[in-house]
Amino acid sequence: MLDRRVLLALPLALVACKRGASAEPAVAPARSLKALAPFPVGVCAKSPQFEDPAWVDLVTAQFSQLTPEWEMKMEYILGDGPGRFRFDGPDAIAAFARHHGLRLHGHTLIWYAQGEQAFAGLDRARFTTAFDRYIATVAGRYRGQVVSWDVVNEPVTDEGSELRDCHWSRMLGADGYMIRAFHKARAADPDAVLFLNDYNLENTPRKGATFLKLVERLMKTGAPIGGIGTQSHLDIRIPAGQIRAFFRDAASLGLPIHVSELDASLRSEDRVDLRSPGQRIEQQTARVGELAEAFMALPERQRFAFSVWGARDTDSWLRQGERDNGQDQPLLFDGAGRPGPAYAAVAAAFA
Ligand code: G3I
Secondary structure, three states: OOOOHHHHHEEEEEEHHHHHHHHHHHOOOOHHHHOOOOOOOOEEOOHHHHHHOHHHHHHHHHHOOEEOOOOOOHHHOOOOOOOOOHHHHHHHHHHHHHHHHOOEEEEEEEEEEOOOOOOOOOOHHHHHHHHHHHHHHHHHOOOEEEOOEEEEEEEOOOOOOOEEEOOHHHOOOOHHHHHHHHHHHHHHHHEEEEEEOOOOOOOOOHHHHHHHHHHHHHHHHHOOOOEEEOOOOOOOOOOHHHHHHHHHHOOOOOEEEEEEEEEOOOOOOOOOOOHHHHHHHHHHHHHHHHHHHHHOOOOOOOOEEEEOOOOHHHHHHHHHHOOOOOOOOOOOEOOOEEOOOHHHHHHHHOO
């Protein structure tokens, strides 16, 4: 007796296989991701995409939650200079979400990668006032429009043993800036679920362990952390079981978990990469399937949302600029919006 999930995945897999074989019009998946999943399925968005009918059709058919890809970040909001707030982009995304009945996840208030210039030259008192004002202004503006925030993004080093040293930590303390950010976000929006978000938590077990210890330590201080965001930019060459192990450890904290930025590049930075296209797809479907199954295995109250970092392969940040080799297929749908092998792996796990 074939497992129900295999039966469901078969037509999807056939569609996926055909995707590479010919340009025949793809058969739309039997049921959309958001219909299959008993939790929100998210995707990142930037406002120019709203002018692309194919993007709008695919996203409104398949997804139930949006994350602004960059327009709700400091680089955009303070893009006109210190002390001046620019909200046209994030307001447009919030309006699109509201119009289409999509949940909105706020991303991100405080990130080591942004804000250094805007906060440069301020003494401690002015820096702290500007830090508090930024969070109060932005989180306050979207109160009642977002269900959640990535309050702090990417606090742990790539090596995975320590916290990043950045302009926020140097002025407010290694844990201090995060504790302050969570309290100020809570004050600005009493209802939003407040996340700590990072990447490579599955790819680099040491980093995942450091991140979870950080969450526990911050929570013990009384910081109102309401959820864990694991970005899941997967390295598809990691051993089987590593993703499941991280989710088992993450689940033990009892918090809602957001797979916040899934993509699974077929490429690697290695100078020599002898994997055949078939081996890459095999690795991708295995790891994406393991992630989706690990998420499904969480208690219902811990399944916050499962979000991908782009709708179509060609929307991916991995297909922009020098990263692009024109062949990467990191997402669930190809450039024409046809479901790919990763879609079949996710749909089978959700079913
Ligand atoms: O579209 C504007 C263009 O009009 C303008 O001329 C140009 C000037 O710099 O900027 C363009 O916007 C760029 C935007 O992406 C849209 O393409 C921004 O410069 C660029 O900084 C922005 O990059 C984003 C990056 O985060 C930094 O914010 C990527 O799209 C986005 O995919 C990436 O996402 C991050 C997550 O937030 C955190 N986790 C890792 C992930 C991937 O790096």
